[in-house]
Amino acid sequence: xxxxxxxxxxxxxxxxxxxxxxxxxxxxxxxxxxxxxxxxxxxxxxxxxxxxxxxxxxxxxxxxxxxxxxxxxxxxxxxxxxxxxxxxxxxxxxxxxxxxxxxxxxxxxxxxxxxxxxxxxxxxxxxxxxxxxxxxxxxxxxxxxxxxxxxxxxxxxxxxxxxxxxxxxxxxxxxxxxxxxxxxxxxxxxxxxxxxxxxxxxxxxxxxxxxxxxxxxxxxxxxxxxxxxxxxxxxxxxxxxxxxxxxxxxxxxxxxxxxxxxxxxxxxxxxxxxxxxxxxxxxxxxxxxxxxxxxxxxxxxxxxxxxxxxxxxxxxxxxxxxxxxxxxxxxxxxxxxxxxxxxxxxxxxxxxxxxxxxxxxxxxxxxxxxxxxxxxxxxxxxxxxxxxxxxxxxxxxxxxxxxxxxxxxxxxxxxxxxxxxxxxxxxxxxxxxxxxxxxxxxxxxxxxxxxxxxxxxxxxxxxxxxxxxxxxxxxxxxxxxxxxxxxxxxxxxxxxxxxxxxxxxxxxxxxxxxxxxxxxxxxxxxxxxxxxxxxxxxxxxxxxxxxxxxxxxxxxxxxxxxxxxxxxxxx
Numbered sequence: 001x002x003x004x005x006x007x008x009x010x011x012x013x014x015x016x017x018x019x020x021x022x023x024x025x026x027x028x029x030x031x032x033x034x035x036x037x038x039x040x041x042x043x044x045x046x047x048x049x050x051x052x053x054x055x056x057x058x059x060x061x062x063x064x065x066x067x068x069x070x071x072x073x074x075x076x077x078x079x080x081x082x083x084x085x086x087x088x089x090x091x092x093x094x095x096x097x098x099x100x101x102x103x104x105x106x107x108x109x110x111x112x113x114x115x116x117x118x119x120x121x122x123x124x125x126x127x128x129x130x131x132x133x134x135x136x137x138x139x140x141x142x143x144x145x146x147x148x149x150x151x152x153x154x155x156x157x158x159x160x161x162x163x164x165x166x167x168x169x170x171x172x173x174x175x176x177x178x179x180x181x182x183x184x185x186x187x188x189x190x191x192x193x194x195x196x197x198x199x200x201x202x203x204x205x206x207x208x209x210x211x212x213x214x215x216x217x218x219x220x221x222x223x224x225x226x227x228x229x230x231x232x233x234x235x236x237x238x239x240x241x242x243x244x245x246x247x248x249x250x251x252x253x254x255x256x257x258x259x260x261x262x263x264x265x266x267x268x269x270x271x272x273x274x275x276x277x278x279x280x281x282x283x284x285x286x287x288x289x290x291x292x293x294x295x296x297x298x299x300x301x302x303x304x305x306x307x308x309x310x311x312x313x314x315x316x317x318x319x320x321x322x323x324x325x326x327x328x329x330x331x332x333x334x335x336x337x338x339x340x341x342x343x344x345x346x347x348x349x350x351x352x353x354x355x356x357x358x359x360x361x362x363x364x365x366x367x368x369x370x371x372x373x374x375x376x377x378x379x380x381x382x383x384x385x386x387x388x389x390x391x392x393x394x395x396x397x398x399x400x401x402x403x404x405x406x407x408x409x410x411x412x413x414x415x416x417x418x419x420x421x422x423x424x425x426x427x428x429x430x431x432x433x434x435x436x437x438x439x440x441x442x443x444x445x446x447x448x449x450x451x452x453x454x455x456x457x458x459x460x461x462x463x464x465x466x467x468x469x470x471x472x473x474x475x476x477x478x479x480x481x482x483x484x485x486x487x488x489x490x491x492x493x494x495x496x497x498x499x500x501x502x503x504x505x506x507x508x509x510x511x512x513x514x515x516x517x518x519x520x521x522x523x524x525x526x527x528x529x530x531x532x533x534x535x536x537x538x539x540x541x542x543x544x545x546x547x548x549x550x551x552x553x554x555x556x557x558x559x560x561x562x563x564x565x566x567x568x569x570x571x
Contacts, residue, residue, distance in 0.1 A: 034530030046120025
């Protein structure tokens with residue numbers, strides 16, 4: 001969840017900070033005030049494209065910082081695998097420089113834009129006019145259907161089966177296309193085996209190295225703590241061992257009078273021995289600790305090597321070792337001449353049968369989900385003011401080009417082509433009005449209808465694998481009046497399950513805000529500046545009245561704004 005946004009020297013923004021909360025966060029403001037700059041800044045925090053033109057005039061760099069609450073363990077895992085600190089929060093810092101050397105930081109550590117994108121897609125999704133247009137693309141339709149159906153796990157398995165088949169097929173092609181290709185494959189495998197062998201990886205090594213690095217980085221602190229403990233127990237002026245020794249001497253004298261004290265003396269003698277042993281162990285521990293910059297450099301170099309190998313060959317040391325065994329077997333067959341065409345064809349046949357079986361199972365699940373989605377979307381669209389509209393999910397035959405036909409088995413069967421997503425091609429159809437034929441969205445959907453379609457799809461699929469923060473820009477395109485109020489209610493309902501940010505020009509939507517913000521443009525020291533702030537309840541009323549009545553806010557506009565707010569809260 002997005003908690004905090006700080007923008008400095010970005011276009012018209014000089015220095016801006018905003019805090020965001022759970023629920024529906026609505027951002028309003030006059031046209032041209034700078035609302036789109038907030039979207040650009042948020043896009044930068046999740047890996048969006050940075051250009052020098054965004055830097056404020058007469059400044060050298062722009063900075064965007066965002067703090068996210070880490071509520072998804074997968075993000076924490078990604079950060080830890082990349083060697084970044086992962087606590088309850090993630091601070092993303094993006095710097096854009098005039099010299100073109102932008103920088104990315106994750107919790108203070110330097111990172112790449114690629115890593116930021118990988119993590120950012122699990123932090124927030126931005127739905128603007130471009131994202132609504134993706135509804136017109138077949139690949140996007142398939143992804144939205146899969147999201148609604150909750151097929152993430154099956155898609156991963158499908159991708160693994162497809163890549164296994166592709167790997168075996170590549171090996172077969174290397175053998176059947178001539179000695180040169182076979183030799184190239186042999187050299188590649190030999191290089192990979194040698195590279196992994198040289199690294200001499202050990203299971204559990206990475207965790208041990210990180211633990212050792214943590215100890216080295218804190219050696220001084222640990223040594224000081226051990227020395228303080230030894231002083232308290234044994235060597236200090238008021239050491240516990242000395243005090244306990246004097247007490248034992250006194251008790252032994254008293255025991256001559258009352259021998260029932262002997263049990264206590266036994267207990268205290270045992271305690272004294274343990275205190276002296278603990279002091280000894282602390283001294284030995286302190287003597288072992290020492291700052292060792294050379295060893296720290298060795299650890300960093302080793303961890304960098306492991307990170308590079310994991311990125312190249314697998315997600316963990318264990319996965320790399322598994323791959324090494326497979327590569328060594330392949331190399332043995334390549335060098336020994338054992339990898340015959342017949343054997344490889346059998347492997348391809350087996351892998352293809354498994355992949356196509358998974359694709360068929362996936363297709364059945366999609367078709368079952370498509371029927372449910374059609375019914376729910378028709379109901380949802382009616383609630384969004386498209387009464388009588390009919391939504392349909394069509395499974396299309398693959399249009400194979402010459403390259404696709406040339407592939408033949410194992411990737412093409414009849415009119416279907418196998419991909420890492422299965423063998424389905426999906427397109428969304430719509431009849432916007434009763435009696436009209438169902439046609440592809442590209443032929444019938446207006447901008448306002450696309451906005452409502454995207455909102456309806458998000459409302460239906462939000463419980464499935466989705467980023468914790470959803471941002472809607474231009475969701476109000478082409479709508480108004482009662483329909484805008486319905487859209488506001490849908491956004492409000494969506495915000496009960498995810499944090500939602502929405503930029504809008506419509507008071508009917510803004511009235512449903514749990515947290516309201518406004519963007520304004522003014523002049524400071526002779527320069528145009530965009531700024532933003534969170535509104536109080538009374539300021540929210542004023543802003544709604546402005547949106548209703550224009551520059552001059554009348555009593556009638558205020559009354560109407562108050563009624564809208566009360567109606568939204570009752571709803």
